[in-house]
Amino acid sequence: MVANAGPAPRTRQRAKSSQMHARIVDAFIECLDRHGYAAASIGRVLDCAGVSRGAMQHHFPAKADLVVAVAERLMQTSLEVVAVSARRRERVVADELAAMWTRLVDTRAYRALLEILNAMRTDAALRARVQPTLAHWNEAFERRALVLYRPAGGDPAEVRELLVLVRCALRGLVIQASIAPDAALTRAVVRRLIDLVAPRLLPRDADAPAEPSPAPARTAPRRA
Amino acid sequence: MVANAGPAPRTRQRAKSSQMHARIVDAFIECLDRHGYAAASIGRVLDCAGVSRGAMQHHFPAKADLVVAVAERLMQTSLEVVAVSARRRERVVADELAAMWTRLVDTRAYRALLEILNAMRTDAALRARVQPTLAHWNEAFERRALVLYRPAGGDPAEVRELLVLVRCALRGLVIQASIAPDAALTRAVVRRLIDLVAPRLLPRDADAPAEPSPAPARTAPRRA
DNA sequence: TTCAAAACAGTACGATCGTATTGTTTTTGC
DNA sequence: GCAAAAACAATACGATCGTACTGTTTTGAA
Numbered sequence: 001m002v003a004n005a006g007p008a009p010r011t012r013q014r015a016k017s018s019q020m021h022a023r024i025v026d027a028f029i030e031c032l033d034r035h036g037y038a039a040a041s042i043g044r045v046l047d048c049a050g051v052s053r054g055a056m057q058h059h060f061p062a063k064a065d066l067v068v069a070v071a072e073r074l075m076q077t078s079l080e081v082v083a084v085s086a087r088r089r090e091r092v093v094a095d096e097l098a099a100m101w102t103r104l105v106d107t108r109a110y111r112a113l114l115e116i117l118n119a120m121r122t123d124a125a126l127r128a129r130v131q132p133t134l135a136h137w138n139e140a141f142e143r144r145a146l147v148l149y150r151p152a153g154g155d156p157a158e159v160r161e162l163l164v165l166v167r168c169a170l171r172g173l174v175i176q177a178s179i180a181p182d183a184a185l186t187r188a189v190v191r192r193l194i195d196l197v198a199p200r201l202l203p204r205d206a207d208a209p210a211e212p213s214p215a216p217a218r219t220a221p222r223r224a
Numbered sequence: 225m226v227a228n229a230g231p232a233p234r235t236r237q238r239a240k241s242s243q244m245h246a247r248i249v250d251a252f253i254e255c256l257d258r259h260g261y262a263a264a265s266i267g268r269v270l271d272c273a274g275v276s277r278g279a280m281q282h283h284f285p286a287k288a289d290l291v292v293a294v295a296e297r298l299m300q301t302s303l304e305v306v307a308v309s310a311r312r313r314e315r316v317v318a319d320e321l322a323a324m325w326t327r328l329v330d331t332r333a334y335r336a337l338l339e340i341l342n343a344m345r346t347d348a349a350l351r352a353r354v355q356p357t358l359a360h361w362n363e364a365f366e367r368r369a370l371v372l373y374r375p376a377g378g379d380p381a382e383v384r385e386l387l388v389l390v391r392c393a394l395r396g397l398v399i400q401a402s403i404a405p406d407a408a409l410t411r412a413v414v415r416r417l418i419d420l421v422a423p424r425l426l427p428r429d430a431d432a433p434a435e436p437s438p439a440p441a442r443t444a445p446r447r448a
Numbered sequence: 449t450t451c452a453a454a455a456c457a458g459t460a461c462g463a464t465c466g467t468a469t470t471g472t473t474t475t476t477g478c
Numbered sequence: 479g480c481a482a483a484a485a486c487a488a489t490a491c492g493a494t495c496g497t498a499c500t501g502t503t504t505t506g507a508a
Binding site: 004034035036037038039070111114115117118119120121122123135136138157158161162164165167168169170171172173175176178179180182188192193196197200212 | 234249258259260261262263277291336339340341342343344345346347351359362381382386388389391393394395397399400402403404409412413416417420421438
């Protein structure tokens with residue numbers, strides 16, 4: 001529950017504290033990515049971060065606190081990544097979706113988050129604690145999406161459902177790419193997904209016309 | 225490595241043995257689905273199956289043996305499910321994809337398999353042991369797919385890539401549906417996926433013409 | 449019938465997990 | 479400067495994990 005955000009640490013103590021806090025969190029993220037949720041034990045995180053057991057106990061009285069803190073930080077980070085990616089002026093839908101893979105999903109941070117999300121499936125207590133942040137995360141995504149895109153088919157639910165579909169597909173692709181590494185296939189699948197979804201999402205404020213997409217985009221024209 | 229398939233058990237001993245074998249495997253699958261990979265400990269499986277530690281030791285000397293056996297059984301089972309689903313005469317692509325969700329993915333068995341697949345991401349030893357079966361599994365899927373479907377775009381790689389996309393999307397949707405249960409949204413996303421993919425997969429042997437798909441299928445016409 | 453092997457049962461052991469506990473250093477408010 | 483609190487360090491403990499080990503029953507071939 002320690003507020004990590006902001007330039008807060010005025011005193012010297014809080015500076016050291018939040019620095020240690022960040023070291024633990026970063027180490028846990030790395031352990032999640034490299035060893036998975038089950039093997040991301042406290043001892044391993046301690047070794048990875050180079051901190052003592054007492055420090056861990058002080059900042060995170062229980063392991064669940066650490067997991068929740070990391071989950072919340074990862075979700076916040078992912079929102080920032082998406083925001084940065086959208087602040088660009090180009091606004092080509094296909095490029096934004098492609099960036100969603102390279103900059104957001106195919107990332108150490110997202111793989112770590114995926115481990116937590118998957119753990120939430122069977123851990124009711126964890127699910128209950130992360131649920132609020134997760135809901136806020138989803139809402140933020142959808143609110144942004146509805147501002148940026150309008151459905152090609154006219155159905156207002158289409159944007160939301162398509163973006164859930166994209167997220168799920170990329171999520172599943174992370175696992176696929178990890179257990180059967182085939183970079184060419186992975187790239188091809190991402191492109192297929194984009195070719196299918198992008199024509200149905202039209203940019204809302206036309207700073208640039210950016211792909212009016214009258215044609216259903218047959219066989220991946222290598223992007224316009 | 226005990227051959228599970230076939231009507232083999234001629235003797236009384238082998239009958240009992242394979243029965244016990246199946247009980248352990250089934251219990252492990254249920255534990256994987258309900259508690260996740262990390263919490264699917266031997267003790268829990270023992271309680272769930274109601275067998276002794278000695279029996280477990282006899283049939284599966286190490287836990288990895290159990291995991292591998294279960295992974296292989298689950299993959300084999302999923303192949304059978306797909307085969308049954310394809311033997312029907314209707315051959316409507318959209319229906320087949322829909323069945324892939326309800327009969328294959330949204331299933332206790334597949335959730336268990338997903339736990340193992342996800343564990344393979346970070347467990348190199350497990351990945352190495354399951355890799356051959358996994359490769360065979362993927363090949364079988366793709367071979368069948370290439371027999372049943374032809375690409376609407378002419379690109380022969382399209383069928384393979386689209387089916388990988390479908391599998392990944394449904395895989396990610398399993399997690400989504402578990403951590404944020406919204407049955408309506410889940411169904412809607414599955415339908416969106418089908419509406420996007422089905423028009424690009426044409427049935428090969430036209431027992432029935434079954435959806436020639438000249439129109440790109442705009443807003444989910446509730447299935448033909 | 450006999451005997452060895454398979455099948456199962458139950459206990460024991462070392463390792464590791466998460467957490468509680470106690471002690472030491474550093475920082476801060478007064 | 480000083481007491482209190484925060485921050486960090488280090489050890490200890492109970493629980494659980496996976497596996498090894500020893501005993502008992504059942505089975506199949508001779």
